[in-house]
Amino acid sequence: MPVRWEWIAIGYFAYLLIVSVADRRFTRARLRTFVGTAVCGALLAVQSLQWLTIDALTLAILVPLSVLLVGYWLSGLFFVNPMLGAEHWLMAIDRRFLRRAGILAAYESSPRVVHEWLESAYVLVYLVIPAGVATLALGGQPEAIPRFWTVVLLAAFISYGAMPWLQTRPPRVLEHAFGLRHPESAVRRFNATILDRGSIQANTVPSGHAAAAVATGLAVADAMPLTGLIFLTLAAAIVAATVLGRYHYLVDSLLGIVVAVGAWWLCR
Numbered sequence: 001m002p003v004r005w006e007w008i009a010i011g012y013f014a015y016l017l018i019v020s021v022a023d024r025r026f027t028r029a030r031l032r033t034f035v036g037t038a039v040c041g042a043l044l045a046v047q048s049l050q051w052l053t054i055d056a057l058t059l060a061i062l063v064p065l066s067v068l069l070v071g072y073w074l075s076g077l078f079f080v081n082p083m084l085g086a087e088h089w090l091m092a093i094d095r096r097f098l099r100r101a102g103i104l105a106a107y108e109s110s111p112r113v114v115h116e117w118l119e120s121a122y123v124l125v126y127l128v129i130p131a132g133v134a135t136l137a138l139g140g141q142p143e144a145i146p147r148f149w150t151v152v153l154l155a156a157f158i159s160y161g162a163m164p165w166l167q168t169r170p171p172r173v174l175e176h177a178f179g180l181r182h183p184e185s186a187v188r189r190f191n192a193t194i195l196d197r198g199s200i201q202a203n204t205v206p207s208g209h210a211a212a213a214v215a216t217g218l219a220v221a222d223a224m225p226l227t228g229l230i231f232l233t234l235a236a237a238i239v240a241a242t243v244l245g246r247y248h249y250l251v252d253s254l255l256g257i258v259v260a261v262g263a264w265w266l267c268r
Helices: 005-022 024-048 056-076 084-099 103-108 112-123 125-138 142-161 171-177 186-198 208-223 225-244 250-267
Strands: none
Touching (some): 005 024, 103 225
């Protein structure tokens, strides 16, 4: 019998609760993790109530999406201190394969339209998951939605769940502190506003952006191959934007792809 996304969510929140209780570093996360877990439990209970007048398909889209967002924000509570050794190693990999290879220099000197395009691709990471599930619903594939959420939540929660053990800051933050400037664009300023106000202010290793975007493409492709190819192309642009825009390290994004493919394969 295939694993249901509900069990993946329950396992993830139980894991966070156990970690918050077992490790004194995460004492401040205990109460809010408990509250967040209770909220998600209530959402799962609401979804199971057949007498509600809310359309079942609407619940099948909104409830998992809400659970995903709560799971993301809760992971940020477990960021206590950056691991300087890990940050140094991740930056060293980027210098070797991106700086010295001239990839970042080529991007930074590219026309402004290239910067705007990739920054726009990064913005779409917030829309790609709801767009993926909406595509299945509108494309006559509602039976594929539960498996879609299983793949996406498994990939995302593996990435978020590593936060207690891999605590790093985004490369853009470290590079800014050292005086490095990234190509300016209107869309980048918009991204910065979203990150400053809505993100957990920490870097996930593996990259949750890469994992969720690729997992979405793979899950859509299972039911709608041609449409899935479009989503996978978008996922590739998102991954490129996370690295070139310095939102994630190269290793983060590559690991995110591995996690997404692994989650998709396990769910098959």
